[in-house]
Amino acid sequence: MKFVDEARITVQAGKGGNGCMSFRREKFIPKGGPDGGDGGDGGSVYLLADDAINTLIDFRYTRHYQADNGKNGSSRNCTGNKGADMVLRVPVGTTAIDEDTGETLGDLTENGQKLMLAMGGFHGLGNTRYKSSTNQAPTQTKPGQPGESRNIKLELKVLADVGLLGLPNAGKSTFIRAVSAARPKVADYPFTTLVPNLGVVSVEPHRSFVVADIPGLIPGASDGAGLGTRFLKHLVRTHLLLHIVDMAPFDTEVSPADNVRAIAYELDQFSPGLAQRDRWLVLNKLDLIPEDEREARCQAIIDELQWTGPVYKIAAINREGTFQISCDIMEYIEQRRIREQEDEEFARQLREEREQVEAEAREHIEMLQERRRQLRELQEDEDDDDDDHDVEVIYIRE
Ligand SMILES: Nc1nc2c(ncn2[C@@H]2O[C@H](COP(=O)(O)OP(=O)(O)OP(=O)(O)O)[C@@H](O)[C@H]2O)c(=O)[nH]1
Numbered sequence: 001m002k003f004v005d006e007a008r009i010t011v012q013a014g015k016g017g018n019g020c021m022s023f024r025r026e027k028f029i030p031k032g033g034p035d036g037g038d039g040g041d042g043g044s045v046y047l048l049a050d051d052a053i054n055t056l057i058d059f060r061y062t063r064h065y066q067a068d069n070g071k072n073g074s075s076r077n078c079t080g081n082k083g084a085d086m087v088l089r090v091p092v093g094t095t096a097i098d099e100d101t102g103e104t105l106g107d108l109t110e111n112g113q114k115l116m117l118a119m120g121g122f123h124g125l126g127n128t129r130y131k132s133s134t135n136q137a138p139t140q141t142k143p144g145q146p147g148e149s150r151n152i153k154l155e156l157k158v159l160a161d162v163g164l165l166g167l168p169n170a171g172k173s174t175f176i177r178a179v180s181a182a183r184p185k186v187a188d189y190p191f192t193t194l195v196p197n198l199g200v201v202s203v204e205p206h207r208s209f210v211v212a213d214i215p216g217l218i219p220g221a222s223d224g225a226g227l228g229t230r231f232l233k234h235l236v237r238t239h240l241l242l243h244i245v246d247m248a249p250f251d252t253e254v255s256p257a258d259n260v261r262a263i264a265y266e267l268d269q270f271s272p273g274l275a276q277r278d279r280w281l282v283l284n285k286l287d288l289i290p291e292d293e294r295e296a297r298c299q300a301i302i303d304e305l306q307w308t309g310p311v312y313k314i315a316a317i318n319r320e321g322t323f324q325i326s327c328d329i330m331e332y333i334e335q336r337r338i339r340e341q342e343d344e345e346f347a348r349q350l351r352e353e354r355e356q357v358e359a360e361a362r363e364h365i366e367m368l369q370e371r372r373r374q375l376r377e378l379q380e381d382e383d384d385d386d387d388d389h390d391v392e393v394i395y396i397r398e
């Protein structure tokens with residue numbers, strides 16, 4: 001399944017039906033009077049969040065959506081029918097942005113939430129409406145108003161509580177397989193994961209959280225190296241980041257501590273706010289280190305990084321230590337939720353932080369897009385069209 005996280009569509013609401021001009025003419029009824037009915041309102045276009053949908057892929061194929069027009073009024077004071085609304089079902093976590101003004105029209109964060117994108121035109125008025133004591137035979141009517149039309153950008157940010165960070169091959173997908181029912185591909189080469197995966201971690205009945213596994217980052221990612229940092233935007237709404245570290249990398253020249261610093265640097269380049277978010281260090285692949293060396297090797301990294309936050313030592317491949325970390329995450333998330341509900345100041349801080357990170361993320365992505373456009377113009381590389389494949393690999397020449 002392709003993971004589509006952005007789509008551009010145009011929406012057109014229906015026009016209101018025209019008012020009717022008509023007079024009652026019947027045999028043996030001398031004074032008929034006006035009887036033109038009103039038109040019906042045009043249909044509106046809505047988004048509806050539906051948690052049974054998880055991509056925006058349908059919007060890549062059909063890009064124009066139009067609600068029905070209202071029917072015109074008719075004689076005998078018949079009001080025209082209202083145009084049917086058009087309701088577009090989108091995944092929970094979709095944001096709608098007006099492309100022309102840049103205004104965010106709304107965020108759909110809950111199943112069943114509805115958002116109007118374009119309002120149907122108001123109905124026209126029939127001549128009956130203009131009847132008065134001085135004008136008993138009005139010929140005036142009012143046409144229906146046009147419906148709104150908008151260019152909309154839909155953005156889907158995967159809604160996860162916890163995000164996984166790390167170099168390619170660190171074991172992120174193995175971790176998500178260990179703690180959830182998600183089955184992303186795992187392989188011993190970098191960039192196995194090309195699209196984000198979500199896993200639901202259920203610690204016990206009714207206590208669960210969502211983890212997002214995103215493609216690995218490499219040094220230079222914030223400048224577009226590897227798969228770039230575009231997938232980091234999926235971590236914008238998480239509460240906690242797990243930094244997965246390969247304790248037994250193929251490349252022994254670079255120390256795991258340097259790797260941690262390199263990722264932290266890329267994160268900071270993408271969004272300083274996101275780099276400030278709570279991050280736990282998860283030292284992985286401990287099974288590959290002789291038992292009597294494990295403690296010392298882990299401590300050396302902690303010391304080198306002067307890490308003061310939580311640290312976990314695991315072997316994701318055989319689930320060593322993964323249940324403990326899941327329980328601790330659950331506890332952390334629940335505590336945070338409670339505090340958010342009870343402490344208004346804390347809730348406000350979280351909201352502000354999230355807005356800041358979202359703005360920084362958007363700015364960074366726009367900057368990269370602009371740079372890419374310039375590069376493309378320079379190289380006149382026409383092969384690099386936006387095809388259906390959502391992953392853009394950017395090669396950096398050294
Ligand atoms: N021995 C051992 N191998 C592991 C462990 N965790 C992951 N691996 C192996 O490391 C390799 C990479 O694992 P992945 O889970 O695909 O790594 P990833 O971080 O998702 O990598 P990308 O998707 O490329 O970013 C695979 O061959 C895994 O079997 C572990 O705890 N112990």
Ligand SMILES: [Mg+2]
Nearest residue numbers: 172173192193
């Ligand atoms: Mg992976």
